[in-house]
Amino acid sequence: MLLIEIKPNMCDFCGCCVGVCPEDAIELEEAHIEIIESRCTNCAKCVWSCPFDVLVFNKPPKKERAAA
Amino acid sequence: MKDKYDVVVVGAGPAGSITAMYAARGGCSVLLMEKDRDIGMPVRCGEAVGKDGLNGVIEIRPEWIAATINRFRLVAPDGAVVEPDIGGTGYVLERRVFDYDLAMAAVEAGADVVTKAYVNGLWKESVNGQERIVGVTYTWKGIPRKVRGAVIVGADGVESRVGKWAGIDTTTDFRDMECCAQMTLAGVHMEENACEFHFGSRWAPQGYLWVFPKRHGMVNVGVGISGMAAKTRKPMYILEEFIKERFPRAGVLTTVAGGVPCVDTLREIVKNNVVLVGDAARQVNPVSGGGIAGAMQAGKIAGEVIAGAVASGDMAELEDYPRRWEKLRGARNRTYYRMKKAVFNLSDETLNSIASSVLKLPREKQTIWGVFRTALVKRPSLILEMARTFGLKERE
Known part of the structure; x- marks a missing residue:
């Protein structure tokens, strides 16, 4: 389950997140950014290194955390 | 634009343009690909560079210099x-003009350039039962396309993915x-x-x-x-x-x-027929964060080496590039990286006391070296930290 969310209108497409992503899970075009869900491990390094706060880490809902 | 080139360069920043220029001058057919609509834009750069970083790579034009x-x-x-x-000894550049001119220099040398071309993968084919990289796949204005290249250059910046596709781990901590x-x-x-x-x-x-x-x-x-x-x-x-x-x-x-x-250069910047240059290869000065000079010097070496390899048909010659980079800046950047780790963690108190000591020195001694020497005197533990980071381990 993808826990990282991109706030669509805030991104500057600078590529910081792509540079720190260990999984090659971010697609970044001229003005389009997308996390490839099948590769993302929710490690949150992209969230930490974003110079704005475009990327947000959403904690999983309680039910699912208990299930995990 | 053709469908087959000797060299395909992904990314038209200073690293890509200089690589393309030197490869084209060396007789290669070159395609320079940029994902954005406009080369050099937006300018994601402080634009400062040391004069000697450009010397020997390209002749400096006055219109590039903002200060x-x-x-x-x-x-x-x-x-x-x-x-x-x-x-x-330093310049602040006008990169809007600068990046354009470097791409133009590549064109003058014979390279083709395309913008709005988003490279999204390497084109792999089985040749004699072995998987080989024969080009890149990309979208041009959203339309999927392919182009062949004997050598692929990843000059795709901090967000580089070309290396990863070729099996090089380019991730920065x-x-x-x-x-x-x-x-x-x-x-x-x-x-x-x-x-x-x-x-x-x-x-x-x-x-x-x-x-x-x-x-x-x-x-x-x-x-x-x-x-x-x-x-x-x-x-x-x-x-x-x-x-x-x-x-x-x-x-x-x-x-x-x-x-x-802000790291030292990747351990692998060449793999088979894939070559990385500039931020993609992590050729930044890790202390200052300056990347223009390293990118251009690496681009020159890479372009020359690629031209040689294409001419002889022997891709093993590409290994000259990492060797020459190591001598020019690679070894020094490794030292700088260790220095960065020691210096970036200095407390505010230490920084203040370094400054106040330097200001007590005679004016002519208030140099960069003076600051550094004072830092060492002010905080002897820094010497230890440096020694440690330089690999001199304490005895058990």
Whole structure:
């Protein structure tokens, strides 16, 4: 389950997140950014290194955390 | 544009354009590909560069120079200012013009250039039962396309993926990624020949804040902090606060974000027929975060070596590139990387006391070297840290 969310209108497409992503899970075009869900491990390094706060880490809902 | 080239260069920044230029001059057919609509835009760069970084790569044109730098102003956390003289050895560039001209130089040398071409993978084919990289796949204005290349150059910047597709781990540890925000301001009246740097936890935890002058009352003001620091404070908000305090009346012409991989060069920058240059190869000066000079010097070497390999048909010759880079800057950048790790963690108190000691020195001794020597005297433990980071292990 993808826990990282991109706030669509805030991104500057600078590529910081792509540079720190260990999984090659971010697609970044001229003005389009997308996390490839099948590769993302929710490690949150992209969230930490974003110079704005475009990327947000959403904690999983309680039910699912208990299930995990 | 053809469908087959000797060399396909992904990314038309300084690294890509210089590589393309030297490869084309060496007789190769070259395609230079840029994902954005416009080469050199947006400018995600403080634009400062040392003169000697450009020498020997390309002849400097006056229209590239927004300012010549005579002095640094190093501002300690308590506001004390140390002003070492650097005697006109640095420039602030006008990269809007600069990047365009470098791509034009590649075209003049014979390269083809295409914009809005987003490379999304390597084109692999089975040749004699072995999987080989024969080109790249890309979209042009959203339309899927392919182009063949005997050598693929990844000059695709901090967000490089070409290396990963070829099996090179290019990931930068988030703690080594300097996360940056920059605004170009207009209507600022400050000295035109001094670059200002602010250190300390308020404005730049594990990094620095810069104010670089350009012509006509323009300045680049930016903040770069480590990914670790950016976990809790975002550079964009630090920058906003600084500008509000320091330049409340300035107009903001540009706002950009960016990332600088402040590490030593990747262990592998060539793999089979794939070559990485510039930020993609992590050829940045890890202390200053400057990337232009390294990118261009690497581009020159890579272009020359590629031309040789294409001419002889022996891809093993590409291994000359990492060897020549290591001699020119690679080894030095490794040292700088270790230095960065020691220096970036100095406390505000230590930084203040270094500045106050340097200011007690005679004016002519207030040099960059003077600052560094004082830092070592002020904080002998720094010598130990340096020794440790330089690999001299303490005895058990």
